Amino acid sequence: MNSVRVRFPPSPTGFCHVGTARMAIVNYLFARKNNGTIIFRSEDTDKERSTREFEDDIKDSLTWLGLSWDEFHRQSERIDVYRAEIEKLIDEDKAYVSDEESKKDPGTMVSVIRLRNSGKTITFTDVIRGDISFDTTELKDFVIARSKDDPLYHLAVVVDDAAMGITHVIRGEDHISNTPRQILIQEALGAKRPMYAHYPLHLSLDRAKLSKRKGDVAVKNYREKGYLPQALLNYLATLGWTAPSGREVLSLDEMVQEFELSDLHKSGAVFDVEKLRWFNREYMLKLSDSAFASEALSWLENSLTHLNWNESIAKKIIPLVRERISVWSDIHEQSMNGEYDYFFVQPSVEAHLIPMKKISAAKTAEHLRDIKTLLEALNVFDVSSIKDALWPYATKEGRGAVLWPFRYSLTGKEQSPDPFLVASILGKDETVRRVSKAIASLS
């Protein structure tokens, strides 16, 4: 049995698209599962749109996701190979040079190379979909190269797949209709037909092909927003494929173990950012405390630019941040919304919001004075001692009536973490200061 050889054939005409990532993931899983070889082939025959910058971005993005490959080729460096094949086709009269009016520049004459097409019906077997047939008459004698030194996509793909010994062509279903013309070229070349597998595309909310206008489609967008590579990888892989074990959260190695080409779904799946966020949170929860803290700290520092940076306070709020985010950029959004400001600066407190509903200002002031007294008596100021000191009192007087004003006095916010936690982070002096200030504003 000949060993499996697959390819990653991105065209470097844009930043790495999630569809490119998905293509790579599926090919990677299949190849690694079968101890195969992966060939990264930069399909840059379109000289006008291809750039080295995009090629680098695609490599970086795939590597970031944890993927790898075994060989690297660039089509622009294989022009001699294509020319030899084109000349062979012309010599054998399977292709011919045609002088005609340019479609790109109407009015000017060009000569292109067309494949002689007998118009037969091509039937191929798709691993995912079964047999697919096409009548190729309407393809006519299609163009395979602009000149002997300027091959077009279909020709280059077929020549390379044959030269590189590709055994399995695994790609999106947008290529189904390209397959018959590639088989026609293959047969003219006398090349062996590989196995084909066309998986469905990922869709946007409106069920159309994912496009830039409808949201983020570049891997780098997700990377910049603070998604973890394992989460994006896991989501992209399982959107359109279900592991036989039924598990949803899987590492790359675990996916390799469970992967079967025939388990790929047949219908397109909508890319749902909410589900991606859930995956990301799952992976964030797996991070060690120190790994989480160092990354969170840097996001906080870069987000709280409107405040004087205080690293010791920032470190104290890390556990609380951890419960509240799914993606690193959530830290930025929450910071911009001022959700953490009160830890760093005194909040502005509105007197009428201090009392809990239906409790008088006088009664509330009384509660706050009692709280202040209880707090001042504490020697240890951690969450449990604060709670132990206040809980009996709050239970006796009414928890909401006591705790709401206490929490609001400390945060100036109607929604926030609980007051015991906030007080412990602020420290005894600052806590007492804020309670005193609230009492003053009530009178």
Add this chain to the structure above:
RNA sequence: GGCCUCAUCGUCUAAUGGUUAGGACACUUGCUUUUCAAGCAAGUAACCGGGGUUCGACUCCCCGUGAGGUCACCA
């Protein structure tokens, strides 16, 4: 429009002729030492339509309908 492909909760999916049609995300509700978050528990919600085949169809066949892809001197 031609050709090709596809069709289970809002979304991702399980089921391979016999199930009270299961799970996940989201959502709703409740619980969890006030609020928020997190956590826990419960709940709402689906077989595109019509014909067949069969003792029996989500599962098989046909016809509709709908959705997507593709029709380059791009890839």
